[in-house]
Amino acid sequence: MRTIRPAFLSFLFVFACSALVAGCKKGPAVFADHMFVNFDPETTDGLLKKGWSGWERTPEGDTFVWSLSRVAEVSIMAPTKNDKTVRMRVWPFRYPGCPNQQITFYLNGVRLKTMDVGTEKPTVLTFETPEAAWIVGENSLKFEFAYAESPKERIPGFEDQRTLSMAFDWIEAFPMKKAKS
Numbered sequence: 001m002r003t004i005r006p007a008f009l010s011f012l013f014v015f016a017c018s019a020l021v022a023g024c025k026k027g028p029a030v031f032a033d034h035m036f037v038n039f040d041p042e043t044t045d046g047l048l049k050k051g052w053s054g055w056e057r058t059p060e061g062d063t064f065v066w067s068l069s070r071v072a073e074v075s076i077m078a079p080t081k082n083d084k085t086v087r088m089r090v091w092p093f094r095y096p097g098c099p100n101q102q103i104t105f106y107l108n109g110v111r112l113k114t115m116d117v118g119t120e121k122p123t124v125l126t127f128e129t130p131e132a133a134w135i136v137g138e139n140s141l142k143f144e145f146a147y148a149e150s151p152k153e154r155i156p157g158f159e160d161q162r163t164l165s166m167a168f169d170w171i172e173a174f175p176m177k178k179a180k181s
């Protein structure tokens with residue numbers, strides 16, 4: 001009877017392990033195409049292009065950054081082009097008698113949407129973006145705000161002289177789910 005040599009069994013074992021490791025490294029596509037900007041110095045440095053203050057942290061430990069003017073811009077690195085859902089956790093600067101804050105989104109210069117944010121509580125904004133507006137690589141996501149005001153001038157007792165429009169905790173983008181036919 002023909003026997004299988006131990007050396008051949010070793011080769012099979014190493015081959016199987018290599019294939020398993022290669023499969024694990026590749027990972028599910030859903031993770032590779034999930035972009036997340038956490039607004040912290042460890043992961044976001046270099047992505048905040050203009051209109052931003054420094055790194056801050058809430059009492060709960062959430063990292064965030066204030067937008068300092070009526071325009072701010074952040075880069076998002078996209079590995080693929082497709083229709084994407086964009087979500088972000090934000091809260092606007094509010095003061096007595098202020099109007100609703102408004103935020104308008106531009107992706108690579110394409111105006112996408114304007115949304116009202118009328119509460120100072122953290123809010124998750126969600127909107128859809130078309131494939132045609134994305135490029136593979138570095139994308140510019142720009143925001144325009146209805147106002148940027150200084151706490152020192154608007155709220156008695158506050159010393160912060162910066163002009164603030166909206167604080168950003170995180171932004172994420174991922175391929176839109178296709179409707180089942």
Ligand SMILES: [Ca+2]
Pocket residue numbers: 038039040062063064168169170
């Ligand atoms: Ca954060």
